Amino acid sequence: MTINVHMPQLGLTMTEGKIVRWLKAQGDKVAAGEELLEIETDKITAQIEAPGQGVLLKILAGIGDTKPVQAVLAVIGKPGEQIKDLPALSDQSVDSLQATALVDSPPAAERVIEGGRIFISPAAKKLAKEMNIDYTLLTGSGPGGRIVECDIQEFAARKSQVKTSPLAAKIAAEKSLDLEGIAKESRIMKADVLEVLNSKPVEFKGALELEGTPLAGMRKIIAERMNMSWRTSPHVNMTMEVDMTAACELKNRLTRAANSKYSFTEIIVKSAAQALMEYKEVNRSLINDTVYQHETANVGVAVALDNGLIVPVVKDAQTKSLGTLHNEIANLGEKARKGSLSPEEISGGTFTVTNLGMYGVDHFTPIINPPESAILGVCRVVKKTVVIDDESVIRPMMNLCLSFDHRLIDGALAARFMQKLRQLLEEPYLLMY
Amino acid sequence: MKRIIVIGGGPGGYVAAIRAAQMGGEVHLVEKEHLGGTCLNVGCIPTKALLHTADLYQAILQGGSIGLKIENIQLDWQVLQRKKQAVVTRLVKGVDSLLKANKVTIHKGHAVVVDAKTVEIEGKPLMADSIILALGSEPVKLGFPGADLPGILDSTGALSLAQPPASMIIIGGGVIGVEFAGLFSALGCRVTVVEMLPQILPIMDKEIAGDVKQELSKNGVSFLNEAGVTEVRQVEEGLTAKILCGAKEREIAAQYVLVAVGRRPRIQACGLEEAGIRTERGRIIVNEHFVTSVPGIYAIGDCNGQIMLAHAASAQGIAAVEHAMGHQPAYYPGTIPSCIYTNPEAASVGLTEEQLREQDTEYKVGRFQLAGNGKALIENGGRGMVKILSGARYGEILGVHIFGPRATDMIAEAALGIRLEATLDELISTIHAHPTVSEAFGEAALDAGNRAIHWPPRI
Numbered sequence: 001m002t003i004n005v006h007m008p009q010l011g012l013t014m015t016e017g018k019i020v021r022w023l024k025a026q027g028d029k030v031a032a033g034e035e036l037l038e039i040e041t042d043k044i045t046a047q048i049e050a051p052g053q054g055v056l057l058k059i060l061a062g063i064g065d066t067k068p069v070q071a072v073l074a075v076i077g078k079p080g081e082q083i084k085d086l087p088a089l090s091d092q093s094v095d096s097l098q099a100t101a102l103v104d105s106p107p108a109a110e111r112v113i114e115g116g117r118i119f120i121s122p123a124a125k126k127l128a129k130e131m132n133i134d135y136t137l138l139t140g141s142g143p144g145g146r147i148v149e150c151d152i153q154e155f156a157a158r159k160s161q162v163k164t165s166p167l168a169a170k171i172a173a174e175k176s177l178d179l180e181g182i183a184k185e186s187r188i189m190k191a192d193v194l195e196v197l198n199s200k201p202v203e204f205k206g207a208l209e210l211e212g213t214p215l216a217g218m219r220k221i222i223a224e225r226m227n228m229s230w231r232t233s234p235h236v237n238m239t240m241e242v243d244m245t246a247a248c249e250l251k252n253r254l255t256r257a258a259n260s261k262y263s264f265t266e267i268i269v270k271s272a273a274q275a276l277m278e279y280k281e282v283n284r285s286l287i288n289d290t291v292y293q294h295e296t297a298n299v300g301v302a303v304a305l306d307n308g309l310i311v312p313v314v315k316d317a318q319t320k321s322l323g324t325l326h327n328e329i330a331n332l333g334e335k336a337r338k339g340s341l342s343p344e345e346i347s348g349g350t351f352t353v354t355n356l357g358m359y360g361v362d363h364f365t366p367i368i369n370p371p372e373s374a375i376l377g378v379c380r381v382v383k384k385t386v387v388i389d390d391e392s393v394i395r396p397m398m399n400l401c402l403s404f405d406h407r408l409i410d411g412a413l414a415a416r417f418m419q420k421l422r423q424l425l426e427e428p429y430l431l432m433y
Numbered sequence: 434m435k436r437i438i439v440i441g442g443g444p445g446g447y448v449a450a451i452r453a454a455q456m457g458g459e460v461h462l463v464e465k466e467h468l469g470g471t472c473l474n475v476g477c478i479p480t481k482a483l484l485h486t487a488d489l490y491q492a493i494l495q496g497g498s499i500g501l502k503i504e505n506i507q508l509d510w511q512v513l514q515r516k517k518q519a520v521v522t523r524l525v526k527g528v529d530s531l532l533k534a535n536k537v538t539i540h541k542g543h544a545v546v547v548d549a550k551t552v553e554i555e556g557k558p559l560m561a562d563s564i565i566l567a568l569g570s571e572p573v574k575l576g577f578p579g580a581d582l583p584g585i586l587d588s589t590g591a592l593s594l595a596q597p598p599a600s601m602i603i604i605g606g607g608v609i610g611v612e613f614a615g616l617f618s619a620l621g622c623r624v625t626v627v628e629m630l631p632q633i634l635p636i637m638d639k640e641i642a643g644d645v646k647q648e649l650s651k652n653g654v655s656f657l658n659e660a661g662v663t664e665v666r667q668v669e670e671g672l673t674a675k676i677l678c679g680a681k682e683r684e685i686a687a688q689y690v691l692v693a694v695g696r697r698p699r700i701q702a703c704g705l706e707e708a709g710i711r712t713e714r715g716r717i718i719v720n721e722h723f724v725t726s727v728p729g730i731y732a733i734g735d736c737n738g739q740i741m742l743a744h745a746a747s748a749q750g751i752a753a754v755e756h757a758m759g760h761q762p763a764y765y766p767g768t769i770p771s772c773i774y775t776n777p778e779a780a781s782v783g784l785t786e787e788q789l790r791e792q793d794t795e796y797k798v799g800r801f802q803l804a805g806n807g808k809a810l811i812e813n814g815g816r817g818m819v820k821i822l823s824g825a826r827y828g829e830i831l832g833v834h835i836f837g838p839r840a841t842d843m844i845a846e847a848a849l850g851i852r853l854e855a856t857l858d859e860l861i862s863t864i865h866a867h868p869t870v871s872e873a874f875g876e877a878a879l880d881a882g883n884r885a886i887h888w889p890p891r892i
Contacts (some may be wrong), residue, residue, distance in 0.1 A: 074470075164854050167827055167829040167855070168854060170828075
């Protein structure tokens with residue numbers, strides 16, 4: 001059997017080394033431990049010793065070549081010995097081999113690179129095909145991890161002995177556990193698989209070995225949009241406290257009159273829509289350096305779902321009565337929770353309202369829903385002591401948190417918009433105006 | 434050669450003895466009464482022998498609809514009792530031959546444990562490397578006034594009545610009580626079952642227990658739940674029992690009162706205490722290898738009170754001697770089936786829905802009513818069902834409960850499935866012969882995914 005000379009790992013961070021010079025020539029006799037070549041890394045220069053004795057049958061890397069750690073640099077063996085399973089010569093610079101008399105070495109026999117990273121000798125590949133073995137599961141014992149014939153044979157022998165219960169197989173498949181690693185003579189059962197899973201050491205390569213699920217579906221979309229919005233629009237947050245006394249009164253009266261539970265959402269949506277009609281500059285989109293002015297207020301109402309959120313849009317909200325808004329928002333909300341919103345219903349928004357008041361939130365900084373330029377966060381209504389006409393009174397107060405895109409909307413504009421919004425909420429009869 | 438002494442020749446003891454001999458031990462078995470123990474002599478075998486005739490009797494009585502016209506069918510009780518005894522005797526002789534064929538030395542007499550290495554058989558000491566206690570159990574006696582009257586039976590007495598009984602009160606709605614209720618009601622006896630708990634067969638799956646009760650009720654058995662007998666008196670016509678049912682008291686007359694409230698280990702006068710073998714509430718304490726508090730002494734079967742079933746005793750006996758002989762024993766109690774020889778039969782293995790809920794295990798149910806099974810329809814009009822409980826995530830079989838013809842045989846497939854950690858997929862992909870009752874197995878597995886072929890889809 002031939003002996004390979006590998007690029008050593010000198011230091012934890014070393015990934016490759018450069019051949020500086022060969023101290024022996026192809027065809028020379030070498031003794032075990034004798035220095036063969038000199039390499040250098042970005043940190044050190046070192047001599048590599050021969051791992052065994054014999055004749056230096058083949059040099060596979062020339063002066064100046066950079067090779068990764070573990071790459072085969074040379075092959076030592078008996079004179080005239082066949083070199084099997086050599087790594088491809090195509091990625092070795094044959095031209096720059098040191099010019100000395102080349103011994104008539106046997107042709108770099110079978111060396112095949114199979115798609116990607118799997119190295120397997122043709123003999124092994126043929127055997128694997130005959131035995132119907134998927135060799136991609138194997139690590140080879142040949143040079144550079146190449147799969148050789150005896151690997152296939154050994155695997156075949158082992159495979160016929162490894163039995164698993166159907167349950168153990170299912171668990172292992174789910175956890176991507178290689179059952180080959182379980183040394184057991186009798187059938188592998190659930191307990192064996194669980195034992196291996198629970199005893200897997202945690203490798204601190206910077207991350208814990210946790211079971212991960214690929215980001216997919218709604219979560220993926222939300223992640224992408226939030227990221228894009230955050231990166232693209234410079235967000236500024238503005239908070240204003242609103243006296244909701246009149247709005248509460250309105251809500252209660254509407255509830256009684258319509259015999260249906262009204263919420264602040266429809267009142268806020270209508271107020272926002274009306275404010276947007278007055279402060280048109282807030283109702284804009286900036287797309288590819290072009291400003292688009294919306295002529296209507298399509299107000300999105302964020303709905304929380306089990307694993308994410310979705311924003312159905314109330315079109316032309318400024319034209320709709322509170323009753324219409326109430327029904328439409330309820331309907332959209334239910335569709336959202338059932339997952340039956342149409343594409344039409346979740347597109348075309350020009351402004352978004354997102355309400356976390358029911359969770360008792362007092363302030364938050366929502367992320368703008370692109371390509372809109374602003375988003376209104378609604379917080380809880382809470383009775384507070386406020387000073388009105390120099391007197392302490394108790395009023396139901398609510399914070400509104402506006403996040404706006406400062407590329408399009410300046411602070412003063414945003415503030416005036418918010419003032420209008422507050423006015424409409426505190427004097428809701430203006431909604432009929 | 435290791436010397437093993439097995440005390441007790443029932444299904445626990447004689448099986449342990451044969452296994453120990455197979456592994457090269459020098460085995461001595463001590464039995465003070467009959468080989469075969471309770472099971473062969475006054476338990477499993479005689480009850481099933483009587484039940485077989487009772488089932489056939491009923492089948493013929495009702496055979497008009499399947500074309501059997503038999504006038505004047507009679508039950509010859511004496512012939513039946515003799516046949517029952519003949520079966521028992523044959524099996525007992527069989528055990529004797531098996532033991533002898535395996536070169537086990539059989540000692541007749543009473544054994545007392547002296548210490549970890551010594552047993553006294555009828556006073557004569559015998560040394561051992563390991564001792565296996567297979568002492569068995571006896572029926573629990575109750576102490577109500579009148580409990581000693583003639584006519585108060587235990588299971589042993591109930592098997593050897595001189596004549597089939599005309600009426601009987603059975604105290605205890607467990608497996609034994611229910612089987613006797615089935616047996617005697619099939620022979621024309623008026624049976625009342627008195628059970629302390631809210632339902633009969635309390636450890637069985639509730640659905641199956643309900644089905645069993647319904648069948649027995651159809652055949653005229655009365656049930657009193659949450660009830661207990663407080664007193665029995667002798668009257669001219671026989672016995673009369675006072676039964677406290679909740680807050681109400683009633684009196685029921687019967688020819689016999691059968692006490693079938695359970696069995697307890699029979700461990701008296703064996704020298705256990707002196708030898709340092711610890712017991713708790715009348716049961717011998719053992720570890721997972723069935724070793725008692727004295728290393729070298731094992732206790733298997735009914736005397737450790739774990740699972741009072743003959744096949745459990747045999748399996749435990751094997752595990753104990755394998756351990757004693759230095760081998761790795763294989764004992765899988767999760768695969769122990771329980772069988773009830775009612776008509777139709779009931780059988781189960783694994784966990785019940787109640788147990789799974791207690792464990793907070795997520796499970797799926799697959800059911801198949803035997804009304805949809807051709808063979809069952811032929812055999813008994815399609816009465817019965819197969820229920821499979823499987824893990825919600827992987828579909829592994831957690832429990833199987835069967836009510837119907839051949840349940841006690843069919844349960845073996847389920848036990849094997851649990852042993853091999855089979856999932857629903859394997860049950861479904863194993864082809865069951867047609868027409869058999871076992872087809873219901875695959876269909877019940879399909880039903881777990883609401884895709885049974887031979888039953889309309891659930892809404």
